[in-house]
Amino acid sequence: MTTSTLEATVDPELVQTWIAELGDEPAATVPLLQAIQQEYGYLPRTAMDLIVKNTKISGRQIFGVATFYAQFRMKPVGRHLIKVCHGTACHVQGADRLNTALRFSLNMHDEEQDTAPNGSYTISDVACVGCCSQAPLLVIGDAVFGNLSGAFAQRALRKHARQNEEVLAKPEKQAVK
């Protein structure tokens, strides 16, 4: 499968606006990276290069920070991001099953793969969302779905796909990890 089509084209002017707004001091590193990721869903190399070129932030620092924090992603993501909560309560209530169920629905059979072959959804495990009484739960885009089982997670995904005109391929029954 290829994700190259998901690579973002970086708008240098947009990067300049963020620098003007958030500052060019090292303390602005995290907010600048957050702005980039908010726009593109991940951190395109070209955007980080532009930051290094136009601020007091060094390449060492920006790369160090980008790889340190769990929030930042270096690879492109699908059109929608599914965050599966893996906090303690969700773990105890079976969060793993949500992953299995969703991976099945999205035809993701390779363990390393986290984006559906058609580029629709990316599954990402996150630490606690802080909604433990609704465990296990997941977040698609901004929508939170709680008290799930594997089947309910698939239903939530189908609902979201319908609303966002995404096509879910008919799942092939294979071993998914």
Next chain:
Amino acid sequence: MNAAALEIIVGEGTCGIAAGSQEVFDTFKSEAPEASVRTVSCAGMCHQEVLVEINGPKGYYKYGKVTKKEVPKILEHIQKDGEQLAADFVLVAPETPETEDNGYITKQTRIALRNVGQLDPTKIEEYEARDGYKVVRKIAAGMTPEEVISEVKDAVIRGRGGAGFPTHIKWGFAAAQDSETKYLICNGDEGDPGAFMDRSLLEGDPHNVIEGMIIAAYAIGATHGYAYIRAEYPLAVKNFGLAIEAAKAKNLLGENILGSGFDFDIKIKEGAGAFVCGEETALMASIEGERGMPNRRPPFPAVKGLFGKPTIINNVETLSNLPWIVNNGGKAFSAYGTDDSKGTKVFALAGSIKRGGLVEVPMGTTVGEVIYDIGGGSSSGRPIKGAQLGGPSGGCIPASKFDTPIEYAALQKTGAIIGSGGMIVFDDKTCMVDLAKFFLDFTQIESCGKCTFCRIGTLRMKELLVKISEGEAKIEDLDILADLSEKIIDNSLCALGGTAPNPVVTTLRYFRDEYEAHITEHRCPAGKCKALISHVVIQADCTGCTLCEKACPTDAITGEPKVAHSYQINMDKCINCSMCVEVCKPDCILVE
């Protein structure tokens, strides 16, 4: 019907939204267009979301677990005179006696949470109407920093973030520093999986946290504040940002607050997902734009902190108590609690519990009272095996220790901690080896890598736990685990490494038999560890309903549709995901 007299309040915290509050809100709007429909923050009664309160012509009603289907029934119910609606979602109605679920709230003592779920967090007037910003007005009227510190000293409040250091002593170090610039940081990097009181306080009562920050800043002489909030809490970031703007517009923040001559502003810093940033020095490194790695102390932040200036970092819950403490007097706060620990503490009750949510109780309440009296015991009907307190830094205690009072010293003796207040309850279907593995996996990933024992030691522990969960370990491995635990605790700079082995240490202490069953009998007693279990259909009970076949991701289940007793599982294809167990109505799939 005269819906104009109705005031309908829908709970819309993150939990409410997860349960579908938006739909319920919209349905009330369209079904009762004349009524006043508004939202409040999360009331901490998360198990009953979506929660709806109604002030009707005949009194006060409260409904739980409302979906849009119940809306017409509810609107009908409040119009009928004295008629009781025989439905379990009616929690409070004028004519019905107090239900057990309402006791969930009435059995608590809410100080930090006093406004949560009571007001609309986006309206500063509602906070002010509940004694809000009264302390700021007292400060403007001449209350001195020493008087503020003295009240907090009388309250004997200890930091609620986990370490439990007395707040007034911490302040004292920074107050004594002679520096034009000092910082006050609100630590809202609630990284502990299983704790969500900070989220609820930030999104549900942000002005209370802001007032707490103003009080702390005034006491130590800080002029700049940062609220470091987890990026995973978008609603908290949004509501807190709105609250800062509203407070500024009323000169409760900013320059020369209410003419007092005291300047203080607050900026929000969104975290980027690193558990270690809950540690003070790592948090400051993160604000400075660095990797969030802890530094050696001393110098303590109170002397040389953010950007080299004296800095105090207080937890959200600590700050949320301050307005109440200064308004009611420190002694009123310390009247709650025990000799060892004063005041109240908020717990995030979750897991296999009937009534989960946020619970604030006086210190000294026993763990069992929280779990059984307030939480209502097990949600699954299966026996409760124990509880995990304090997140990845904390420990697991068995149900036999539930008579332990919640206070710093007594809990520490059991191996658990109060920590930030996460309380995850589990029944006999939770495997303790799996739980310990879960926590070690978390701390291993979250270790910043600075100290060797934490970086490599947690990985080695995790590998051993994986071996145990796969039935591949030897009994001597338990000694290696214990030895590694001791060394990691002794040789780590910060509390992450210093507490990371606790889940293993405590489960080994109380649930050693489960470890031994994995190792010697190759058996997972709770039926959780995938390598040691298998799924079997009890054919006598099978109805042939096909649900399991549809749910199975690997085509491992086959049978004749609609033919009872016909289904079976092909072990070669089964990946032990248990999705069939979830859907099976007659409960006829056995995990062993």
